[in-house]
Amino acid sequence: MEENELIVSPWPHIRSEVSVSKIMWSVVFALIPATFAGIYIFGYKALEVVLLCTSTALISEALALKVMGKDITIISDGSAVLTGLLLGLNLPPGSPWWISVTGSVVAIAIGKQVYGGLGFNPFNPALVARVFLLISFPVEMTRWELPHPILSGVDAVSGATPLGALQMGRLTGKGLGDAANLNLMDAFIGNIGGSIGEISAAALLLGAIYLLYKGYITWHIPVSMIAAVFIFSGIFWVIDPARYASPSFHILTGGLILGAFYMATDMVTSPITTKGQLMFGIGCGLLTIIIRMWGGYPEGVSFSILLMNALTPLIDKYVRPSHFGAKKDAAGTI
Amino acid sequence: MVGLDNADKKVTDFLGGIHPPYEKRDTEGLRIEKAPLPERVIVPLSQHIGSPCSPVVKVGDHVRKGDKIGETSGVVSSPVHASVSGRVTAIAPFPHPNGRDVLSIVIESDGKDEWGDGPPERKDYLRLDPGLLKEIILEAGIVGLGGAAFPTYVKLNPPKGKKIDTIILNGAECEPYLTADHRIMAERPHEVVEGLRILMKILGVDKGYIGVEENKPDAILNLKKAASNGSATGVQVKKLPAKYPQGGEKQLIKAILNREVPSGGLPMDLGVLVQNVGTAMMVYRAARFGRPLIERVITITGKGIKRPRNLEVRIGTRISEVIKECGGFSGVPGKVIIGGPMMGMAQYTLDVPVVKGTTGIIVLPKDSIVFEEDRACIRCGMCVKVCPMGLIPNMISIYSELKQFDDAVQYRPFDCIECGCCAYVCPSKRPLVQLIRHLKSELSTKRSMAG
Numbered sequence: 097m098e099e100n101e102l103i104v105s106p107w108p109h110i111r112s113e114v115s116v117s118k119i120m121w122s123v124v125f126a127l128i129p130a131t132f133a134g135i136y137i138f139g140y141k142a143l144e145v146v147l148l149c150t151s152t153a154l155i156s157e158a159l160a161l162k163v164m165g166k167d168i169t170i171i172s173d174g175s176a177v178l179t180g181l182l183l184g185l186n187l188p189p190g191s192p193w194w195i196s197v198t199g200s201v202v203a204i205a206i207g208k209q210v211y212g213g214l215g216f217n218p219f220n221p222a223l224v225a226r227v228f229l230l231i232s233f234p235v236e237m238t239r240w241e242l243p244h245p246i247l248s249g250v251d252a253v254s255g256a257t258p259l260g261a262l263q264m265g266r267l268t269g270k271g272l273g274d275a276a277n278l279n280l281m282d283a284f285i286g287n288i289g290g291s292i293g294e295i296s297a298a299a300l301l302l303g304a305i306y307l308l309y310k311g312y313i314t315w316h317i318p319v320s321m322i323a324a325v326f327i328f329s330g331i332f333w334v335i336d337p338a339r340y341a342s343p344s345f346h347i348l349t350g351g352l353i354l355g356a357f358y359m360a361t362d363m364v365t366s367p368i369t370t371k372g373q374l375m376f377g378i379g380c381g382l383l384t385i386i387i388r389m390w391g392g393y394p395e396g397v398s399f400s401i402l403l404m405n406a407l408t409p410l411i412d413k414y415v416r417p418s419h420f421g422a423k424k425d426a427a428g429t430i
Numbered sequence: 431m432v433g434l435d436n437a438d439k440k441v442t443d444f445l446g447g448i449h450p451p452y453e454k455r456d457t458e459g460l461r462i463e464k465a466p467l468p469e470r471v472i473v474p475l476s477q478h479i480g481s482p483c484s485p486v487v488k489v490g491d492h493v494r495k496g497d498k499i500g501e502t503s504g505v506v507s508s509p510v511h512a513s514v515s516g517r518v519t520a521i522a523p524f525p526h527p528n529g530r531d532v533l534s535i536v537i538e539s540d541g542k543d544e545w546g547d548g549p550p551e552r553k554d555y556l557r558l559d560p561g562l563l564k565e566i567i568l569e570a571g572i573v574g575l576g577g578a579a580f581p582t583y584v585k586l587n588p589p590k591g592k593k594i595d596t597i598i599l600n601g602a603e604c605e606p607y608l609t610a611d612h613r614i615m616a617e618r619p620h621e622v623v624e625g626l627r628i629l630m631k632i633l634g635v636d637k638g639y640i641g642v643e644e645n646k647p648d649a650i651l652n653l654k655k656a657a658s659n660g661s662a663t664g665v666q667v668k669k670l671p672a673k674y675p676q677g678g679e680k681q682l683i684k685a686i687l688n689r690e691v692p693s694g695g696l697p698m699d700l701g702v703l704v705q706n707v708g709t710a711m712m713v714y715r716a717a718r719f720g721r722p723l724i725e726r727v728i729t730i731t732g733k734g735i736k737r738p739r740n741l742e743v744r745i746g747t748r749i750s751e752v753i754k755e756c757g758g759f760s761g762v763p764g765k766v767i768i769g770g771p772m773m774g775m776a777q778y779t780l781d782v783p784v785v786k787g788t789t790g791i792i793v794l795p796k797d798s799i800v801f802e803e804d805r806a807c808i809r810c811g812m813c814v815k816v817c818p819m820g821l822i823p824n825m826i827s828i829y830s831e832l833k834q835f836d837d838a839v840q841y842r843p844f845d846c847i848e849c850g851c852c853a854y855v856c857p858s859k860r861p862l863v864q865l866i867r868h869l870k871s872e873l874s875t876k877r878s879m880a881g
Contacts, residue, residue: 104778106864108850109771114857215806368811419820421693
């Protein structure tokens with residue numbers, strides 16, 4: 097054998113099998129139950145939204161890479177598919193086609209590629225697009241449908257989401273308003289109005305368990321975010337349950353479960369240390385409830401995560417892991 | 431024996447670390463065998479950390495086994511000896527496992543394998559004067575055999591004001607594939623324990639530990655037997671969790687003593703001296719039999735080796751000959767690594783010799799090697815979780831890429847032990863260790879120029 101055929105490369109010579117694309121595709125895989133739940137509850141129109149978002153995101157990514165002269169095969173890493181899918185799951189089920197297309201282009205081009213691509217974006221791309229759409233096209237982005245499962249024969253009827261009903265009650269001085277009638281089991285299974293992918297807590301948790309098991313997300317951000325929502329909303333509920341919704345209402349409605357497990361956990365835009373991740377999660381939870389209780393929008397998950405994304409560099413600057421040898425031989429005994 | 435077992439319970443887990451596939455099964459049960467006499471040896475004049483030796487023989491000279499052929503040239507240095515008897519045929523630069531060409535002495539064996547006139551055998555080695563024992567260790571050319579090859583003699587002379595009160599033998603062997611230390615501890619526990627006692631005697635220390643990962647039960651058992659024999663007091667065998675890098679000096683001290691070497695400090699700041707188990711064996715052989723370090727045990731393994739073995743090989747034997755002794759390659763070799771797969775060096779030629787710091791030769795077949803393009807950091811934080819030093823490797827690597835070397839100082843790059851845990855887990859397949867090393871060397875250059 098020829099000696100010059102030996103491969104010389106730097107150590108370590110063995111590496112774990114985890115890769116960026118494995119992580120991205122696993123998150124896509126974990127979102128399948130929630131995607132199916134959304135399509136089942138809201139019909140084929142929801143499928144159209146999801147497919148349009150995903151394909152537009154992929155095409156935008158390819159174009160962006162081409163324009164910047166980068167390797168185009170990187171689109172196979174699953175990150176663009178994931179961004180498109182997440183955006184689709186964050187849209188109202190009856191969104192017109194141009195909402196999906198505009199949103200996906202914004203997510204990839206402005207949310208991610210202008211910063212230099214995956215790894216350099218400070219904000220979660222799908223959330224950048226969702227908030228962009230919400231501010232620019234408030235009518236289309238708040239036209240919700242009540243559940244009308246496939247094969248049930250029920251037609252799409254517009255109606256308020258539980259959080260929308262809650263805000264209406266607050267603004268009209270009727271306390272909880274229609275939100276008081278929410279069946280929590282319906283909210284857990286997904287038999288409520290809302291964005292395509294956020295309605296079924298059960299389906300979202302199924303995927304989240306898979307991601308936790310694989311180690312692609314850790315409990316720190318979702319648990320601290322949900323715990324903050326639970327405690328903060330619980331304090332107000334204990335004081336005046338006629339005016340404030342219960343903690344379980346806040347946890348099971350809106351985009352909290354989707355946001356906590358799939359968006360706030362985005363590696364690129366959340367802190368790298370576990371201590372920082374706990375702070376990040378608590379911040380997301382508090383801001384969510386502040387916006388839901390006193391803000392101009394009924395839902396605050398997207399805004400809260402984006403705001404905490406902005407704080408991530410600061411958290412990472414000041415929160416450091418405990419460092420070996422930092423103490424001057426504290427134990428000192430054998 | 432009962433009393434010794436209790437000692438297992440007080441072991442502290444260190445922070446971070448990884449569990450790579452251990453791949454030790456092929457060789458962990460194989461007895462150490464003597465490799466046949468090589469026809470030719472290439473003995474580099476620099477096999478240790480410190481200044482290289484200067485040759486004390488000329489081309490054409492006849493040397494006998496154990497004769498000193500390279501003399502120390504500075505305070506931190508270590509002599510080298512002829513590992514076969516024969517004729518010096520060249521003194522010239524030859525490829526070294528570190529990747530550079532190093533001035534080396536080539537000896538063609540005369541096949542007689544005769545010993546030269548070395549120091550005498552000494553049955554009363556434990557009663558010798560510490561100064562004489564240190565002299566024996568220096569003259570025997572003993573360096574750390576765990577891979578770093580730091581001269582043992584230097585470690586035995588701590589600067590004034592530093593008092594060593596504890597000696598730890600490193601038998602963790604946490605690198606995957608390698609089993610040489612495992613076999614030494616299982617087959618020659620007496621020599622290891624006696625070596626430790628000599629080191630304890632030299633430094634007047636009464637506490638000695640041998641730390642072994644729990645995946646070597648036979649080694650632990652045999653060492654315990656040897657340690658409880660006769661007058662061997664003060665020697666404790668500690669069973670450690672099997673986790674990489676358990677054999678890192680600082681991690682080992684943390685595990686056994688639950689004390690942390692301060693940032694920027696050395697084990698001696700805690701009064702601790704760490705030596706590899708193979709080094710202790712060599713200390714014993716030097717003191718007891720007057721034998722210099724001319725051979726060592728290495729593991730030759732990997733899917734690319736036909737017959738994996740643990741061999742006792744003469745220093746200077748070319749690895750091509752060693753591989754031949756193991757049945758040659760199995761399939762097409764892709765990488766030939768000297769050392770472990772986590773921190774070893776991939777070789778470009780099979781002409782490099784086995785040196786004092788060589789712990790093993792691992793051959794990975796070509797079809798098993800996956801080449802993965804590295805990409806941008808996605809800030810997943812996996813490197814932070816596994817770093818045994820509690821660093822943020824991804825930030826240091828990014829500063830290194832951006833050439834903002836000074837800005838990285840706040841992330842304590844000099845605490846990095848280069849174990850490779852971060853690169854092992856990195857999903858972006860970034861060359862984190864090399865980026866950090868680059869940054870460290872840039873900063874060091876800057877500092878030495880400023881100073």
